[in-house]
Amino acid sequence: MSSPIMSPLSPLSPTGSTKANLFRNRVPTQLRRCIPLYIACVCIILLVANLDVLGSVPNPKHLSKRRGQHSSISKQAAFPKKIWQSWKVAPFAFENEQVLTARTWTDKNPGYRYEILTDNNDMEYVEEHYGPDGLDRPDIVGMYRNVNATIIKADLLRYMIMYAEGGVYADIDVEDLRPVSRWIPERYAEADIDLVIGVEVDEPHFKNHPILGKKSMSFCQWTFMSRPGHPVMLKLVENIMAWLSDVAKSQGVTISEVKLDFDEVISGTGPSAFTKAVLEVMSARSRSGPITWDTFHDIDESKVVSNILVRDVESFAAGQGHSDSGNHNSRGALVKHHYHASNWPSRHPRFRHPIFGEVERCNWNIECVMKWDQDIAAFNSLSPEEQKREIEKHDNLQKLQTQQAQQKAEEQKAAEQMALQIPPQQPLQIPAQQPPLQEDLKLK
Incomplete structure (x- = not known):
């Protein structure tokens, strides 16, 4: 008779009782009773030894919150030694005018890291620093991705860079005239300052003008220096998001489709928006009431208000021909704005x-x-x-003047071409008079 097949489910399969009995026979009863106690002791020892590791594991519920905000402004002794610019292309594709201005920043600040963000890597930067592995602000990332207006993205990007990493920001057409180390006067302690800005327009008597009013008192935002985590930068980004949302809603379109004129850009993301955010943060920090433009009107030297160093107009905006801005040859002029990259008004026209x-x-x-x-x-x-x-x-007068100017230019060009075709006249040469012969002298 053949032996039955013993499958794991067969009632004839051997059970674990035999092995258990063997274990009981080989291990003393007292030792068997202590085994659970020994195991418990080992577990307690392992738990205590790894408390520091367990404590360092972040709670997933609070991870995004911790990443999503700076606990405070960086209070290191010095500002980050970084210089930031943004442009359409990388430095190897710069035209000569961009090369000349960008080089001044590296030449005058050899100890600084220079970095430029372009149209090809700006989105990657935003996702890295404001995405899940950074500050975890999906609202900011989504808004930046959907904006199509180049000037709006350029303004947003500078504020986002400064909030995330800090350092110096300068437009691509700004020339550095003095080392950044001279931006903070010696009478101030750098540790007491968390933002360095300068006056751009100081014409408050135009404040009620229907067109010039909002632009008549402003800080410069084509060049400034900030510590990372500064509330002005985050306030700007959040204000811009709310403003763009309102504009899109009023126009009945998406954020990517909004149409903006010159003054809307200036007041929404540019110098006027920058100035508004600065004054709001100053006022929130002030113990003596709101801070207004009166504090900075006609200043002839820098002053610190609420840990923000404000330099006079000559520092970052010299040579404008207004606001008593002086010139670039003075010792107080720190940068020179060449404006060769400022062609965005062609897409966002002024009132004309x-x-x-x-x-x-x-x-x-x-x-x-x-x-x-x-x-x-x-x-x-x-x-x-x-x-x-x-x-x-x-219009008719303009056409006539244009035609006359074109005709004059054509006549001048024709005269120049004629002058090139006709060889220059040779000077008339008069033959020299021959001296009389000796025989003639004798006859006389």
């Missing part, structure tokens, strides 16, 4: 009257602005038919 043009052409000259205002008021007093005739008259 069909006859009198842009009031910004006055460059804050009060007589010019008053004349422009008077001309606009006189034009607005006309009937629609009269306005139309005045515009046609102006």
